[in-house]
Amino acid sequence: DPENGSDFLAFAVPTMMGEVRRHFRDYGWAVKVPRRLKDLQSQMVRARGELSQELGRAPTPSEIAKHLGIERESVIEATIASSNYTTLSTDVQAGPDAEYRAIGDTIGDVDPNLDKVVDLETVRPLI
Incomplete structure (x- = not known):
């Protein structure tokens, strides 16, 4: 005004x-x-x-x-x-040269037996 x-x-x-x-x-x-x-x-x-x-x-x-x-x-x-x-890309090398793997490659993977555990725990109460 x-x-x-x-x-x-x-x-x-x-x-x-x-x-x-x-x-x-x-x-x-x-x-x-x-x-x-x-x-x-x-x-x-x-x-x-x-x-x-x-x-x-x-x-x-x-x-x-x-x-x-x-x-x-x-x-x-x-x-x-x-x-x-700030964040760090998982594609960045974990070290100063190409000998080091990418950070994303050092992170664990899904356990292939996880489905078996789920199946077993689902069926266990019914036994």
Whole structure:
């Protein structure tokens, strides 16, 4: 409203920047992570930096939790969730050269005897 007297940029710039940040926060992750863990991520980065300077070493999850005033379990959950920002293709070699198999080749396969187990467990109550 031009009659309001407020400058349009004072409204538009923070609103647009917030929308862009929100977009990257919500859609930039490879795996769906709860928003509270995403929000906690930036607080933990700052806390780690501050505590590393203060302690002269990497802080423990308990020290970060105390610094932020939250539960230790929340720090651990957010740390685990942070690994979901990017993913690794299963077609990538597991080592530096062609001698190594692809990561996908190291993952187990379906047990061929699984159907026998299912059949046996299905029939067992009838015997």
